[in-house]
Amino acid sequence: MAAERITQDTINKAAWAACDTFRGTVDASVYKDYVLTMLFLKYISDVWKDHYEAYKAEHGDHPELIDAMMAQEQFVLPKGASFYDLHRDRQKAGNGERIDKALHAIEEANGSKLRDVFQDISFNANKLGDEEQKNDILRHLLEDFAKPAMDLRPSRVGDLDVIGGAYEFLISKFAASAGKKAGEFYTPAEVSMLMAKLVEPQQGDDICDPTCGSGSLLLKCAREVKRQAEGKAHYALFGQEAIGSTWALAKMNMFLHGEANHQIEWGDTIGNPKLRTGDNTLRHFDVVVANPPFSLDKWGAEKAEKDPFGRFRRGIPPKTKGDYAFILHMVETLKPKTGRMAVVAPHGVLFRGSSEGTIRQKLIEENLLDAVIGLPEKLFFGTGIPAAILILRKRKADTDVLFIDASRDYIEGTNQNRLGEEQIERIFAAYDDRETIEKYAYLASFEEIKANDFNLNIPRYVDTFEEEEEIDLMAVRAEREALKAEMAELEERMEEYLKELGFA
Numbered sequence: 001m002a003a004e005r006i007t008q009d010t011i012n013k014a015a016w017a018a019c020d021t022f023r024g025t026v027d028a029s030v031y032k033d034y035v036l037t038m039l040f041l042k043y044i045s046d047v048w049k050d051h052y053e054a055y056k057a058e059h060g061d062h063p064e065l066i067d068a069m070m071a072q073e074q075f076v077l078p079k080g081a082s083f084y085d086l087h088r089d090r091q092k093a094g095n096g097e098r099i100d101k102a103l104h105a106i107e108e109a110n111g112s113k114l115r116d117v118f119q120d121i122s123f124n125a126n127k128l129g130d131e132e133q134k135n136d137i138l139r140h141l142l143e144d145f146a147k148p149a150m151d152l153r154p155s156r157v158g159d160l161d162v163i164g165g166a167y168e169f170l171i172s173k174f175a176a177s178a179g180k181k182a183g184e185f186y187t188p189a190e191v192s193m194l195m196a197k198l199v200e201p202q203q204g205d206d207i208c209d210p211t212c213g214s215g216s217l218l219l220k221c222a223r224e225v226k227r228q229a230e231g232k233a234h235y236a237l238f239g240q241e242a243i244g245s246t247w248a249l250a251k252m253n254m255f256l257h258g259e260a261n262h263q264i265e266w267g268d269t270i271g272n273p274k275l276r277t278g279d280n281t282l283r284h285f286d287v288v289v290a291n292p293p294f295s296l297d298k299w300g301a302e303k304a305e306k307d308p309f310g311r312f313r314r315g316i317p318p319k320t321k322g323d324y325a326f327i328l329h330m331v332e333t334l335k336p337k338t339g340r341m342a343v344v345a346p347h348g349v350l351f352r353g354s355s356e357g358t359i360r361q362k363l364i365e366e367n368l369l370d371a372v373i374g375l376p377e378k379l380f381f382g383t384g385i386p387a388a389i390l391i392l393r394k395r396k397a398d399t400d401v402l403f404i405d406a407s408r409d410y411i412e413g414t415n416q417n418r419l420g421e422e423q424i425e426r427i428f429a430a431y432d433d434r435e436t437i438e439k440y441a442y443l444a445s446f447e448e449i450k451a452n453d454f455n456l457n458i459p460r461y462v463d464t465f466e467e468e469e470e471i472d473l474m475a476v477r478a479e480r481e482a483l484k485a486e487m488a489e490l491e492e493r494m495e496e497y498l499k500e501l502g503f504a
Contacts, residue, residue: 006149006156011166014149015039016173021140026128032174033121033245034128034141036167038083040252041103042145043152043163044075045083050153074260076109087142093131095138096124116266117251120244164219164257171214171249175381176416185213185246187291187344188379190419192220195289195342197428198371198391201225205235205286205338210269210329212239215250217289219257237262238285240269270325271300273309275333282309288330288341294383295346296322315359323349324359331368331392339394340370344387347374350456361454364401364446368392371402371431374458376410378417388458391431399446404430405462406440439464 015035022031051073055066070076081102089098103118128134144150152163168189175186201207201221209218218237226233237259241247247266254262265274275283299322304312311332317324323345330341349356350372363369371391378384386407406427410417419427430441442461452460 006151006162008162008165010149011152011157011162012169014144014147015166015170018141018144018150019170019173021137021144025133025137028174028177030127032170033249034123036170036249036252037103037118037121037123038141038145039167039170040256041106042083042150043256044077044106046152047154048073048075048077048082049084050155054155074255075106075113078105078109081105081109083142083145087146090139090142093135095135095142096122096128099123099138114251117248120248161257164253167253167256168216168219171216171253185243185249186381187213187217188381188416188418189216189220190424191291191344191375191379192217194419194424194427195344195389196220196224197424198373198389198431199287199289199340199342201235201287203229203234206238206284206335207235207287207289208238208275208283208285208333209289210240210273210275210333211290211292211326212241212250212264213246213291215239215253215264217291218250218262219253219259221287221289222257222259235261237264238275238283239264240267240274241265242268268300269329270322271303273329282311282333284335284339285333286335286338286340288333288339289343290326290330290341291344291380292323292326294323294385294387295320295348296325299325301325314362315355317355317359321348321352321356324356327363327390327392328359331363334392334394336394341392343390343392344375344380345390346385347388347457349390350388350458357454360456363392364449364454367396367399367446368394369401369456370396371404372456372458373404373427373431374407374462376407376417376419378413378415379410379419381416400434400443401446401449401456402431402434402441402443403456403458403461404441405458405464407458408464 018038019028019031019035022034048070052066052070055069059065086095086099086102089095100123103121107114107116107118123138124134126134128137151157157163171186172189195217199221201224203225205225207218207221209215212218218239222233222235222237225235237254239250239262241250241264244266247264250264254264263275267274273282277283297320299317299319301316301319304316304325309332311328312325314328315324317328327343327345327349330343334341349360369390370393373389373391375387375389377386380387404427406423409423409426411420411423430437434443436442440462444461448461449456
């Protein structure tokens with residue numbers, strides 16, 4: 001009898017339970033890297049084991065033949081470096097060192113595919129406490145991932161999306177508990193889904209996120225292409241991430257979702273953009289999406305004037321607010337005919353003056369700005385401020401800009417609000433129709449925006465003012481007189497009761 005398939009919910013619960021090993025000892029912003037890396041190691045070990053056993057069953061006991069076939073697998077797993085080797089020796093001292101050696105061996109065996117992926121993650125670091133505590137924590141972690149619910153063999157799981165789904169589930173849970181640091185590696189799933197719909201990625205598109213975090217926004221764009229394709233989809237994913245450990249999570253996230261056609265680079269996008277062509281110019285993309293850090297201080301303004309890629313010819317953003325630095329980078333990487341982008345930014349980019357006002361005016365005069373969408377507050381991890389999505393296109397059918405005020409349309413949560421399917425569809429429908437909707441959307445002409453000194457503050461265009469219901473003063477007066485009479489009657493009755501009781 002075949003073993004029962006493992007469901008998404010089963011894996012999610014088991015993976016989240018594995019985090020109990022760290023809680024109370026290590027902060028979530030630290031242990032997320034260990035849990036997610038262990039999930040990746042377990043996955044490639046289970047795939048290796050599954051395929052090895054299948055080849056052996058088919059070809060018999062022919063080690064050389066089976067080894068040759070295994071060498072063609074997506075990932076090569078050196079002897080002694082699998083999860084099962086580490087689990088077997090878990091009771092011995094030195095778990096941290098053994099895991100690090102296994103990961104480095106896997107890096108070496110897989111060449112450019114996994115180069116440097118594990119170099120910023122050390123299981124032997126003192127973050128996990130002294131040697132004895134560290135060894136115990138890692139032993140428990142290995143035992144958690146050896147449980148039947150964490151059997152990630154393809155023959156048990158079936159759909160690779162279940163593994164990728166568990167990885168995304170963990171990342172979202174870590175983001176919910178990581179405070180301000182959450183914004184460094186995760187964009188809420190509903191916001192990513194909305195952005196992916198707005199840029200409408202197509203078959204054959206090159207899709208980029210220059211501040212990709214753990215890669216969730218890129219993956220939502222990939223899912224959108226697949227949904228439209230209803231079959232085999234062709235596209236390529238590109239990204240860059242400044243934080244080493246987060247870049248590693250993005251690489252693993254791609255593989256766990258079966259996204260082999262990707263290029264994710266490690267480095268500072270503004271200071272050292274690594275997605276370039278052979279002649280050392282910036283690579284261009286059909287779709288560019290990003291949720292950059294809000295108003296980043298020290299983004300590199302001192303080097304912007306001599307930028308070799310000419311990204312700041314429209315103006316240099318303020319030293320302490322890097323929002324337009326990322327927006328200008330994204331604009332410069334759009335393909336001339338098909339390029340379109342969606343970027344999350346704080347509302348300040350819509351109305352702040354000085355160099356930001358100059359940049360904003362030039363983007364509008366060049367007819368690049370397509371839409372401004374105001375989002376509800378408390379959507380993003382680590383900040384309660386409302387943000388906006390800016391849509392820019394290289395080629396537009398008109399010179400108008402659509403404003404959407406979706407700030408009051410959300411599902412309320414205790415600490416975090418979110419967009420539901422209804423809210424996402426309403427925003428997309430308004431964007432797609434590109435028409436004025438009372439108290440929700442307004443299609444502004446270039447002349448109107450110019451008359452407003454290129455200020456894009458949404459309330460200037462979308463009037464959401466609700467008139468208060470008129471008060472009938474005579475009715476209120478009559479009600480007040482009736483209440484006074486009723487009160488007087490009650491006072492009289494109270495006096496009579498007190499007299500009867502001998503208190504008056």
